[in-house]
Amino acid sequence: MSIYVENLSFAYGDKQILREINLNVKNGESIRIIGVSGCGKSTLLKLLAGLYKAQDGIIEVQGERNPEQIRRQVSVVMQNPMLFPASIKDNITCGHPMSNETIKRACDAAQLSDWIASLPDGIDTYVGERGGKVSGGQAQRIAIARAIAKDAPVVLLDEATSALDGDTSKAVIAALESLTKGKTVVSVSHRPDDLMEYNRIYRLEGGRLFNA
Ligand SMILES: Nc1ncnc2c1ncn2[C@@H]1O[C@H](COP(=O)(O)OP(=O)(O)OP(=O)(O)O)[C@@H](O)[C@H]1O
Ligand SMILES: [Mg+2]
Known part of the structure; x- marks a missing residue:
């Protein structure tokens, strides 16, 4: 099992967000979770990413239960992608040693290469405070x-x-297709998706997960 969640509950203070969630996702499966704004989708994703610790229940990702280990097993693209006030390159590597070949392949797959080639400083271009110098679509890619x-x-x-x-959408979809190919995928949104294919769709409502 790639993702195994058992009786997961989570609250911010006394505000209960998730109630006894159970979820199994096999290696290479792709699922979609939909639900209205504020229902807890991002919270669930942060728990699966190892950014928060489960208060109740079990979260296991690639056999790991320790949030620090879980973080190594997941790649996350968040709702409002956070960019550091640094170069495009540093924002891609996050300071981890990586070959230029790896970086170039990631830029090609994320449909960034043409834009980067048009910049005077190329991949060393500074993205500005909180990514202020790039568009939303560029930041997402x-x-x-x-x-x-x-x-x-x-x-x-x-x-x-x-x-x-x-x-932009075509470029981002192509980028997402490269990213998700052959991986285990959990995708959350307030609406269903006709751009990508999923093995199963769930609905998050009242803190509980239902088959949609
Ligand atoms: N750090 C936090 N501290 C306290 N409450 C929070 C925190 N983050 C989110 N919440 C609250 O928890 C609830 C769930 O938030 P969450 O961001 O998970 O919802 P969501 O389903 O992702 O919504 P959206 O579709 O608008 O992105 C909301 O009521 C939100 O106000
Ligand atoms: Mg959200």
Whole structure:
């Protein structure tokens, strides 16, 4: 099992968000979780990413239960991708040693190479405070390139396909296809998705997970 969740409950203070969630995702399976704004989708994804610790129940990802170990097994593309005030390159490697070949492949797969080639400083271009110098679509593709370069077996996507339109959308979809190929995927959004294919779709409501 790639992801194994048993009776997971989670609260922020006394505000209960998730109630006794059970979820099994096999290696290479891809699932979608939908639910209204505020129902706890991002919270669940952060738990699966090892960013929060389960307060109750079990979260196992690639056989790991320790959040620190779980973080090594997952690549995450969050709702509002966080960029560091650093170069595009550093935002992709996150300071981990990586060959130029790996970085180049990630940029190609994330559809960033043409844009990077058009910049005077190329991949060493500074993205600005909180990524302020790049567009939303570019920031998202940098976050996807980061996830591709990490090459983790599990990919977690938060609203990755919900804000897409026109040409950017084609580039981001192609980037996401490269990222998710052959991986275990959990994708959450407030709406169903006709851009990618999933093995199963669930609905998160009242803190509980239902088959949709
Ligand atoms: N760090 C936090 N501390 C306290 N409450 C939080 C925190 N993060 C989220 N919440 C609350 O928990 C609930 C679930 O939030 P979450 O971000 O998981 O929802 P979501 O389903 O991802 O919503 P959206 O579709 O708008 O992204 C919301 O009511 C939110 O206000
Ligand atoms: Mg969210």
